[in-house]
Amino acid sequence: MNLDVSRSVGRQKGGNEMGQKESKRNIKEDILVVASELMMRKGVKETSLKDIANAVGISKGTLYYHFSSKDDMIFEIADKHLTEVTDRLGQWVENIDNDASFEHVLSIVIERVSNLETRSTLHIYLLGEAIMNNETLRLRFKMKYNEWFKLVETTLKSHLQEKKIDVKVLSFLVVAILDGYSIQKLVGIEGVPFEGTAKMIASIE
Known part of the structure; x- marks a missing residue:
């Protein structure tokens, strides 16, 4: 019984970890796509991290989690x-x-x-x-x-x-x-x- 619960929890944990990784990957990809679009419209220098975060709908803290600069x-x-x-x-x-x-x-x-x-x-x-x-x-x-x-x-x-x-x-x-x-x-x-x-x-x- 305990073994089954352990396996179930393990599968659930593994699924959650995979979901979290996928979510992180999608957010990072969204940031790159939106940043590229903004840079094509405004130029690289004129596009700020705040602009990118606002356009993606995330905080600057989340942005810095994926990109240090x-x-x-x-x-x-x-x-x-x-x-x-x-x-x-x-x-x-x-x-x-x-x-x-x-x-x-x-x-x-x-x-x-x-x-x-x-x-x-x-x-x-x-x-x-x-x-x-x-x-x-x-x-x-x-x-x-x-x-x-x-x-x-x-x-x-x-x-x-x-x-x-x-x-x-x-x-x-x-x-x-x-x-x-x-x-x-x-x-x-x-x-x-x-x-x-x-x-x-x-x-x-």
Whole structure:
């Protein structure tokens, strides 16, 4: 009898612990989502912890339970954002047909990444924060950019056919184009020439 009660209590305790962990995880995820949205609307510097706590509907004490500082939160938002962009780029690369032309590969990479409008807004704000105010964040961006260079370089190299192009230089150019086109789309430039850009680069001998 006592054994059964003990097991029941153990199961109940285990269930409560799992529920608490899930609740904590959900609150933390809610904080990250809301903070990202506020930062995209107001900018990183102008978004306060009080703004975030009020928008989520929690106390500042609860906010500090999950994040020790605003920098801690910004770093996690940036890490999540950069990982998502890297994962998406990797997925698109994996789905490219092996026989696809060099021009087609360029077009896919340039257009799809540049069209990540929500991500692009957050990317620009976080990049500005990294450049102006946050050395740790800047180093994180640097590491991720190097990953992107390598990923783009490897992808383009496998579709070069007979072209004699310095693929490493080209990978830097493509990533720079992605940043530039993302900014142009954010300011409302229409008719960004994704296909034309890919065609022009592909025509280089």
